[in-house]
Amino acid sequence: MNFFYTFLLVGIVEFLKFNPLGYVPVLVDGDFVVADSFAILLYLEENYPQHPLLPKDLQKRALNYQAANLVSANIQPLQNLPVLGYIHEKLGPDEEIPLAQTHIRKGFATLEKLLENYAGKYATGNEVFLADLFLAPQIDGAVRRFNVDMSEYPILSRINEAYKELPAFQDAMPGKQPDTPPEARA
Amino acid sequence: MASGTGEVSKKLKLYSNWRSSCSCRVRIALKLKGLDYEYIAINLLKGDQKSPEFLKFNPLGYVPVLVDGDFVVADSFAILLYLEENYPQHPLLPKDLQKRALNYQAANLVSANIQPLQNLPVLGYIHEKLGPDEEIPLAQTHIRKGFATLEKLLENYAGKYATGNEVFLADLFLAPQIDGAVRRFNVDMSEYPILSRINEAYKELPAFQDAMPGKQPDTPPEARA
Numbered sequence: 001m002n003f004f005y006t007f008l009l010v011g012i013v014e015f016l017k018f019n020p021l022g023y024v025p026v027l028v029d030g031d032f033v034v035a036d037s038f039a040i041l042l043y044l045e046e047n048y049p050q051h052p053l054l055p056k057d058l059q060k061r062a063l064n065y066q067a068a069n070l071v072s073a074n075i076q077p078l079q080n081l082p083v084l085g086y087i088h089e090k091l092g093p094d095e096e097i098p099l100a101q102t103h104i105r106k107g108f109a110t111l112e113k114l115l116e117n118y119a120g121k122y123a124t125g126n127e128v129f130l131a132d133l134f135l136a137p138q139i140d141g142a143v144r145r146f147n148v149d150m151s152e153y154p155i156l157s158r159i160n161e162a163y164k165e166l167p168a169f170q171d172a173m174p175g176k177q178p179d180t181p182p183e184a185r186a
Numbered sequence: 187m188a189s190g191t192g193e194v195s196k197k198l199k200l201y202s203n204w205r206s207s208c209s210c211r212v213r214i215a216l217k218l219k220g221l222d223y224e225y226i227a228i229n230l231l232k233g234d235q236k237s238p239e240f241l242k243f244n245p246l247g248y249v250p251v252l253v254d255g256d257f258v259v260a261d262s263f264a265i266l267l268y269l270e271e272n273y274p275q276h277p278l279l280p281k282d283l284q285k286r287a288l289n290y291q292a293a294n295l296v297s298a299n300i301q302p303l304q305n306l307p308v309l310g311y312i313h314e315k316l317g318p319d320e321e322i323p324l325a326q327t328h329i330r331k332g333f334a335t336l337e338k339l340l341e342n343y344a345g346k347y348a349t350g351n352e353v354f355l356a357d358l359f360l361a362p363q364i365d366g367a368v369r370r371f372n373v374d375m376s377e378y379p380i381l382s383r384i385n386e387a388y389k390e391l392p393a394f395q396d397a398m399p400g401k402q403p404d405t406p407p408e409a410r411a
Contacts, residue, residue, distance in 0.1 A: 039290035
């Protein structure tokens with residue numbers, strides 16, 4: 001499947017028609033629109049079965065769902081732009097990073113325990129699955145934006161090094177996108 | 187699957203709290219699929235979720251946790267997908283791939299964009315840093331934003347229930363969230379006609395009503411329905 005990078009310079013009003021919540025990402029497939037990364041990933045998995053994102057084993061699938069949702073519901077929404085903006089406004093800029101770190105560190109500690117008996121080269125074994133797609137960006141953001149010390153998370157540190165060897169992951173990272181500002185370009 | 191000795195087939199256990207909307211989602215699913223389970227109450231206000239025994243089950247310290255034989259699954263979204271894949275009776279997802287995506291979106295709107303921003307730990311943080319008077323307004327802000335989005339998302343799809351005339355995954359997330367919004371956070375539902383209407387439909391379904399906070403083994407007397 002070809003991924004086009006369609007660079008739509010749309011105004012906010014147009015974008016909100018796609019996703020009333022006003023969040024990215026939004027996927028448009030023909031005339032069907034899917035918002036929310038978790039929903040998009042499951043949609044892609046169900047519509048484009050090549051390179052499966054989920055293992056066949058039902059318990060391993062459950063493990064991937066857990067790890068994915070740990071990031072999706074228990075870390076990321078508690079340190080995204082709107083939440084940080086609210087904290088900035090109510091408590092001041094100095095509270096932003098500590099709060100983000102608190103949520104990230106709690107989530108990462110939980111992930112270390114969750115993956116303890118399962119992690120291999122990647123999060124849930126020796127193949128890349130759904131959990132890895134959630135972990136790689138979260139770890140990248142934790143390090144680059146929130147200065148989280150990864151030395152306390154040996155499994156996450158190790159698999160993060162493995163992600164750095166994968167072109168599919170590296171090409172997707174923030175530093176390499178069409179809209180990456182010059183100062184952030186990798 | 188019965189064992190050779192004729193013992194009871196592997197039993198499901200659910201670590202649950204009466205008021206937890208995440209636990210309610212799973213309770214509904216278990217009822218719809220006709221699955222018996224042992225209800226193990228976790229008292230969140232007393233801190234049961236922080237005990238070493240429970241943290242072994244779920245290091246995050248959240249309910250619900252499902253135990254299926256010797257396999258443990260935490261996180262309601264993961265549990266629901268696990269139940270769907272292991273116990274296919276009364277499917278929680280439609281066959282149509284676009285309708286499935288719609289259900290995933292609605293479910294995750296609640297799961298990632300509303301509930302985590304108004305759960306006990308977050309409210310406790312706000313209480314501590316900004317005072318008790320900021321708790322309900324903050325919860326209402328997130329709920330109202332999410333509900334307004336759901337109204338738009340479901341506009342062209344809702345029927346008797348969220349995504350048509352059958353109960354699917356989205357409904358399992360919406361029913362507890364709407365219940366909590368009304369009972370705990372005093373959200374005025376009149377601005378959300380679709381959600382109001384489907385909520386009335388949920389009240390007619392025993393699987394939903396039996397799963398609600400007012401009817402659990404650990405419901406305190408003053409909250410019993």
